[in-house]
Amino acid sequence: MWKWLHPYAKPERAYQLCVTLQPYFLWPGILCLIAGSIWGLAFAPQDYQQGDSFRIIYIHVPSAILSMSTYVAMAVAALVGIVWQWRTAFMAMIAMAPVGAVVTFIALFTGAAWGKPMWGTWWVWDARLTSELILLFLYLGVIALYGAFEDKQQAGKAAGVMALVGVVNVPIIHYSVEWWNTLHQGATISKFDKPSIAPEMLWPLLIALLGLALFIAAVTVMRMKNEIIRREYHRPWVKDLAARALGDDHAV
Amino acid sequence: MAGLAADNLTCIKRDRVLFTDLSFCLSPGQLIYLRGPNGAGKTSLLRILTGLSAPESGQLLLNEEPLDKVRDRFNQQLIYVGHKAGINGALTAMENLRFWCAQHSTDFIAQQAYDVLARLGLVGLEDVPVRMLSAGQQRRVALSRLWLKQATYWILDEPFTALDTDGIELLETHMREHVANQGAIITTSHQPLSKQAGPFTELMLEYRL
Amino acid sequence: MNTLINGIFKRDMALAFRQRSELAQPLMFLLMVITLFPLGIGPGPVTLQKIGPGVIWIAAILSSLLAMERLFRDDFWDGSLEQYMLSGQSVAAIAAVKVLVHWLVSFLPLALFSPLLALFLNLTVDMYIALMLTLVLGTPLLSLVGAIAVGLTVGLQRGGVLLALLLIPVFIPLLIFATSAVDSAALQLPYRAQLAIIGAMLMLAMASAPFAIAYALKVSQN
Numbered sequence: 001m002w003k004w005l006h007p008y009a010k011p012e013r014a015y016q017l018c019v020t021l022q023p024y025f026l027w028p029g030i031l032c033l034i035a036g037s038i039w040g041l042a043f044a045p046q047d048y049q050q051g052d053s054f055r056i057i058y059i060h061v062p063s064a065i066l067s068m069s070t071y072v073a074m075a076v077a078a079l080v081g082i083v084w085q086w087r088t089a090f091m092a093m094i095a096m097a098p099v100g101a102v103v104t105f106i107a108l109f110t111g112a113a114w115g116k117p118m119w120g121t122w123w124v125w126d127a128r129l130t131s132e133l134i135l136l137f138l139y140l141g142v143i144a145l146y147g148a149f150e151d152k153q154q155a156g157k158a159a160g161v162m163a164l165v166g167v168v169n170v171p172i173i174h175y176s177v178e179w180w181n182t183l184h185q186g187a188t189i190s191k192f193d194k195p196s197i198a199p200e201m202l203w204p205l206l207i208a209l210l211g212l213a214l215f216i217a218a219v220t221v222m223r224m225k226n227e228i229i230r231r232e233y234h235r236p237w238v239k240d241l242a243a244r245a246l247g248d249d250h251a252v
Numbered sequence: 253m254a255g256l257a258a259d260n261l262t263c264i265k266r267d268r269v270l271f272t273d274l275s276f277c278l279s280p281g282q283l284i285y286l287r288g289p290n291g292a293g294k295t296s297l298l299r300i301l302t303g304l305s306a307p308e309s310g311q312l313l314l315n316e317e318p319l320d321k322v323r324d325r326f327n328q329q330l331i332y333v334g335h336k337a338g339i340n341g342a343l344t345a346m347e348n349l350r351f352w353c354a355q356h357s358t359d360f361i362a363q364q365a366y367d368v369l370a371r372l373g374l375v376g377l378e379d380v381p382v383r384m385l386s387a388g389q390q391r392r393v394a395l396s397r398l399w400l401k402q403a404t405y406w407i408l409d410e411p412f413t414a415l416d417t418d419g420i421e422l423l424e425t426h427m428r429e430h431v432a433n434q435g436a437i438i439t440t441s442h443q444p445l446s447k448q449a450g451p452f453t454e455l456m457l458e459y460r461l
Numbered sequence: 462m463n464t465l466i467n468g469i470f471k472r473d474m475a476l477a478f479r480q481r482s483e484l485a486q487p488l489m490f491l492l493m494v495i496t497l498f499p500l501g502i503g504p505g506p507v508t509l510q511k512i513g514p515g516v517i518w519i520a521a522i523l524s525s526l527l528a529m530e531r532l533f534r535d536d537f538w539d540g541s542l543e544q545y546m547l548s549g550q551s552v553a554a555i556a557a558v559k560v561l562v563h564w565l566v567s568f569l570p571l572a573l574f575s576p577l578l579a580l581f582l583n584l585t586v587d588m589y590i591a592l593m594l595t596l597v598l599g600t601p602l603l604s605l606v607g608a609i610a611v612g613l614t615v616g617l618q619r620g621g622v623l624l625a626l627l628l629i630p631v632f633i634p635l636l637i638f639a640t641s642a643v644d645s646a647a648l649q650l651p652y653r654a655q656l657a658i659i660g661a662m663l664m665l666a667m668a669s670a671p672f673a674i675a676y677a678l679k680v681s682q683n
Contacts, residue, residue: 082676085306137630144626148617151266157680158613161673162627165609169631172662176634183641231267265683304543304682327549336540342479343472355468355548 011228012237014088018221018228025218032211036062040204060110062209063103064128066216067135068170070100074142075167078160090156091231093163094146095224099216101139108132127181131174138166152231254315255279255436256301256326256405261310263296269460270296273310276455280404283431284438285445288457294440295335297457298409301438302332328357329404333411337394341383345369345393348382349400358401368399372422388414395423398430406430408439424448464550465558473562476535487528488570494520495578506583513582514643515636517592521571522603522632526625528567529607532559533678537615542678552678553671556608560674564604571596584643591646595639598659602635605663605670612677635659 007013040058074096081089111129112122123129142159149155232238257277263270270293278284278301286294299305301312303323312319314326339348346365353360369378372392374385382390391414398406406427412420427437428450438455439445445452477484498516499509536542545555575596579589610627614620642655 134630134633137626141627141630144623145613148614148620148623151683153264153267154680154683158677161609161613161677161680165606165631165673169634172634173630176637180637180641234268299682302547304546324549327547330547332543332547334540334543336538336543338540338544340476340535340539340541342476347472347475351468351472352544354464354471355545355550357464357549 009084009086009088011088011091011232012235014091015225015228018225022218022221022225025214025221029211029214029216029218032207033215034211036204036206036208036211040201040208044201044204054114056110056114058204058208060107060114061205062212063107063110064132065209066212067100067104067107067132069213070096070103070216071135071139071163071170072167074100075163078156078163081156082160082164087153087156087231088228090153090160091227092220092224093156093160094143095220095227097139097143097146097159099219099223101136101143103212103216104132104136104139108136125181125184127178130181131177134173134177135170138170142166253277253279255282256319257313257316258301259311259313261297261300261312262308263293263300263305264308265293265296271457271460278405278436278438280434280436281431282436283427283450283452284455285452286438286440286455286457289459292457292459294457295409298332298334298407298438298440302330302407303327304332326405330407331397331401331403331405332407332409333394333397334409335413337390339382339390339393342381344379345374345382345385345396346378348393349396352397353400356401360400365396365400368396369393371399372396373418386414388416388419391415392419398423398426404435406435406437406439408437410440410442412441412443420446421448424450464548465554468548468550469545469555469558470562473559474566477562477566483531484528484566484570487524487567488574490527491520491524491571492574492578494523495581499581509581510583510585510588510647513579513584514588514592514640514647516582517578518595518599518636518639521596521600522629522636523625525567525600525603525607526628527621529563529604529611530621530624532563532608532611533615534611537681542615543682546678546682552675556612556674556678557671560601560604560608560671563608564601567604568596568600571600585647587646587649588643591643591652594656595642595659598656598663599635599639602659602663602666603632605666605674606631609670609673609677612674612681614681615678616681616683635662 008017037058041055044055044058074093077089077093077096080086081093108129111126111132115124115126115129116122142163145162146152146155146159149158229238229241255277257275259275261274262272263274274297276284286297288294296305300307303312303319303326314322319326338352339345343351346362346369349365350360350362366378369375372395374389374392374396377385377389382393385393391411395411411423415423424446425448427439428448431437431450495516498512502508502512533542536545546552548555572593575593576589578584579592584592607624607628610624614624614627617623638655638658642652642659645652645655
């Protein structure tokens with residue numbers, strides 16, 4: 001069934017695919033992000049309870065959702081790499097990891113910033129924020145483990161195992177932190193939870209979500225191109241590529 | 253073809269290609285002397301043969317069957333002596349050998365072990381923690397496994413390290429006897445094998461940039 | 462089975478007894494860390510009882526991170542691990558036996574000292590019973606899941622802090638449920654649910670961790 005994917009196990013083909021896909025991710029992504037942000041931040045109606053401070057959800061919610069999805073995508077790449085031994089799968093995994101970590105940080109930062117007008121403090125141990133923080137630690141662990149190995153294929157397998165252990169643990173962590181929160185916070189209703197949301201508020205949110213998703217894909221693709229070049233620099237096809245880029249006949 | 257066959261092995265370590273499409277066969281009654289400069293991939297090749305490392309591509313066959321399918325049978329017929337001695341410093345030589353034989357499903361008879369250690373010049377040192385022995389003596393304890401387990405295939409990585417001339421002679425003689433009894437050995441060595449080791453085939457690995 | 466017992470179990474037990482002083486260190490670390498809390502926070506008995514379960518479990522996690530490194534380290538560096546992997550025995554089974562020995566050797570001294578810890582932190586008898594139950598179920602979980610990360614990092618020169626970074630997020634659910642169980646015991650509330658969840662996590666680990674550990678060791682062999 002997945003035969004069409006097999007050519008991309010080769011770094012050269014994967015590189016070509018990244019080059020092809022990049023503009024389709026980058027420009028629509030930036031466009032949607034700008035559109036969603038301006039719509040949400042300036043034009044969407046005020047929330048009846050929170051006034052203007054709720055507008056941060058147009059950044060916070062997409063980044064929180066996508067921080068989770070990127071981790072799952074990273075784990076899928078790890079699984080493909082471990083089971084089928086694809087170098088490119090591990091390259092994709094490590095391309096995604098820092099992007100996901102930054103998005104998680106954005107989610108944490110905007111979540112905390114939202115807390116200031118809500119609860120008057122810059123940080124609360126809310127269930128969602130705590131889960132995001134732990135997710136950030138999981139990302140950082142994968143990145144740190146990858147960096148600790150000299151042989152990057154070995155690094156990919158090791159970091160891949162941790163990514164898989166992490167992905168199995170993410171639901172467990174999520175529900176245990178939620179449960180812990182109810183124990184210690186009592187019945188505080190968090191505005192982070194799903195309110196019934198008016199359509200005028202929903203559309204900019206969806207557009208921002210799509211925009212951020214495309215943008216994450218674009219940055220991942222850019223990082224993957226770099227990773228492929230970094231690891232395959234001694235191959236003839238990379239030397240040709242560099243020569244063409246430099247515009248002369250000398251190999252670099 | 254009977255024996256351990258390598259079929260188009262390619263090895264990449266740290267993103268550097270060590271060798272591509274390497275094929276050869278190690279048959280019973282054969283000694284292969286694996287040669288090449290430092291960094292050519294000799295240790296990597298030996299580790300691929302044992303199964304500790306996986307090749308980038310290619311496969312291994314044992315008596316025409318894929319090695320993965322008959323891994324257990326191969327391991328029973330294999331002794332690997334690598335760079336690391338495989339003995340624990342806090343245990344004595346006898347204890348190390350006793351546990352190793354238990355792990356490898358080999359009968360351990362204390363008297364036989366004492367005899368082997370004696371032949372290797374370790375009389376009186378059998379029951380002290382191995383870390384108190386010299387490097388050469390520790391290497392001899394590691395090599396004593398070659399006398400304790402009946403196995404066809406010997407994969408030896410620099411077995412002569414730290415051995416003195418007596419030790420080298422002892423090992424080479426034992427290797428010749430093993431090959432004469434239809435054993436198969438592949439080994440590397442910094443110094444060339446002498447006549448003591450008997451007839452051998454050379455396998456050369458080039459250093460690739 | 463015989464080879465596992467004679468080759469691995471007895472060997473690791475013999476080594477453990479020969480390296481008793483090395484084994485005592487994590488336990489002493491645990492005691493000292495726990496001592497830091499009354500010193501840092503104040504010795505008020507009510508406060509200590511409130512933070513007690515959390516303190517003991519956090520100290521247990523930290524000290525087990527220190528102790529865990531010896532699981533495969535010596536065997537990796539002296540080449541014994543290679544020999545295990547070539548012995549024809551299932552590496553998952555070998556790993557499981559090694560983790561079992563490690564747990565027996567780390568947990569039993571802890572169990573012996575636990576009344577002292579309970580005394581230091583002013584725990585009631587109910588809390589102590591709950592604590593022991595969570596430790597019995599939770600420490601094998603620490604060892605099993607921890608061994609996966611230990612297997613991955615065994616070949617690294619400076620794996621110690623990295624090991625902690627990898628494992629602490631994964632141990633958080635265990636920490637939450639274990640401390641909650643002891644807190645419930647303090648309030649005379651039932652805590653069977655928390656124990657059941659820890660037990661379920663342990664079952665999952667017992668079923669899957671040995672294979673993950675075997676793969677991790679294979680990755681370290683490269």
